[in-house]
Amino acid sequence: MSSRLPENVDPRRLATQGAAYSGTVDLAKLGRLSEALLDATGQAEFSIEFYRDNRNRARIKGLVKADLVLECQRCLGAMIYPVDAGLDLAVVKVPEEADTLPESCDPVWVEEDTLRLLDLVEDELILAIPQVPRHEEHACSIDWNNPADEVQDEQEDDLSDKPNPFAVLAGLKSDK
Ligand SMILES: [Zn+2]
Numbered sequence: 079m080s081s082r083l084p085e086n087v088d089p090r091r092l093a094t095q096g097a098a099y100s101g102t103v104d105l106a107k108l109g110r111l112s113e114a115l116l117d118a119t120g121q122a123e124f125s126i127e128f129y130r131d132n133r134n135r136a137r138i139k140g141l142v143k144a145d146l147v148l149e150c151q152r153c154l155g156a157m158i159y160p161v162d163a164g165l166d167l168a169v170v171k172v173p174e175e176a177d178t179l180p181e182s183c184d185p186v187w188v189e190e191d192t193l194r195l196l197d198l199v200e201d202e203l204i205l206a207i208p209q210v211p212r213h214e215e216h217a218c219s220i221d222w223n224n225p226a227d228e229v230q231d232e233q234e235d236d237l238s239d240k241p242n243p244f245a246v247l248a249g250l251k252s253d254k
Pocket residue numbers: 150151152153154155212213217218219220
């Protein structure tokens with residue numbers, strides 16, 4: 079992470095100044111996010127810019143990029159889920175303000191004058207995680223030695239097309 083990156087910022091003041099930050103952060107440092115990851119090694123890249131829009135609202139735009147390691151809910155294996163998300167936020171003090179925002183823009187409530195900069199990055203990554211992460215069909219390899227697969231099968235009703243183990247083994251061999 080860039081050493082000049084402040085932890086807490088006043089977004090309204092930064093919007094007036096037109097401040098911008100970019101850097102990287104270890105995923106393991108983002109506590110809420112890393113709980114949802116199978117493996118929290120790696121980093122997120124971000125760039126965040128504060129500005130005033132034509133209605134003098136404090137706005138935040140930016141980009142967040144990371145390769146998240148999620149657990150495939152089908153085979154329970156690791157899957158890399160690339161996130162490349164754009165932020166478009168408006169700083170609001172009361173919920174009513176949110177109603178006046180453009181549709182493309184999400185409110186971020188800042189009652190006091192402090193916002194944790196990395197919360198913006200973390201929230202964006204959490205929002206990007208699918209509810210039921212799964213490999214693409216062709217990329218999924220079920221671990222047949224893992225008894226947890228049986229439990230998973232009962233929860234999934236769309237596994238009727240489950241390949242037989244020998245077909246999977248053959249597929250693994252042909253990948254090499
Ligand atoms: Zn899978």
